[in-house]
Amino acid sequence: MISDRIFGAVVTLVALAYIASATQIQTSFLSDPVGPKTFPMLIGAVAAICGIIVVLRPDEDPEWPQLQTLGALVFSVIVLVCYAYALKPLGFLLPTAVTAAILSYQISPRPVPAALAGTGLSLGLFAIFKFALGLSLFALPAAFHG
Incomplete structure (x- = not known):
C-alpha cells in the first residue's frame, strides 16, 4: 500500500x-x-x-517479481533496443525474425516453434505493413538492393 x-x-x-x-x-x-x-x-x-x-484508495501490497523475472525483462528491453538499431542497416525481415524468435523463446523455451514464430511474424508483419498499410519498408539490407 x-x-x-x-x-x-x-x-x-x-x-x-x-x-x-x-x-x-x-x-x-x-x-x-x-x-x-x-x-x-x-x-x-x-x-x-x-x-x-x-x-x-491504494491496492494491496504487490508481490514483486523474482530476480530471474526482472532479468528476463531487462534482457527483453535490450533485445528490443538492439532491434530498433538493426532495422535500418539490416532491413525489416531479418531483425524482426530474430527479435520475434528470441521473445517467443522467452515465452515458451522451445527452439523450433520460436524460430517458426519469428519467421512467420516477420513475413506476416512485412506483408501487412508493406502492402496493406503502404509503408515504405525495406525487406533486406540496403546492400542487396543497390
Whole structure:
C-alpha cells in the first residue's frame, strides 16, 4: 500500500507542476475561445485527480517479481533496443525474425516453434505493413538492393 501512496503522491505533484507550467503558455491574439492553456490544464487536472485517488484508495501490497523475472525483462528491453538499431542497416525481415524468435523463446523455451514464430511474424508483419498499410519498408539490407 505504501508504494501506491508514494506513486500517487508523485503523480499528483507532477500533475500540479504540469498545470503550473501550462499557465505560462503565451496566448496569441488569434487563438480560439478555449485557448491553448485549457487542454494541458485538463490533462493535468485528470492526472492530479487520479493521483489523489491512488493515494486515498491504494491496492494491496504487490508481490514483486523474482530476480530471474526482472532479468528476463531487462534482457527483453535490450533485445528490443538492439532491434530498433538493426532495422535500418539490416532491413525489416531479418531483425524482426530474430527479435520475434528470441521473445517467443522467452515465452515458451522451445527452439523450433520460436524460430517458426519469428519467421512467420516477420513475413506476416512485412506483408501487412508493406502492402496493406503502404509503408515504405525495406525487406533486406540496403546492400542487396543497390
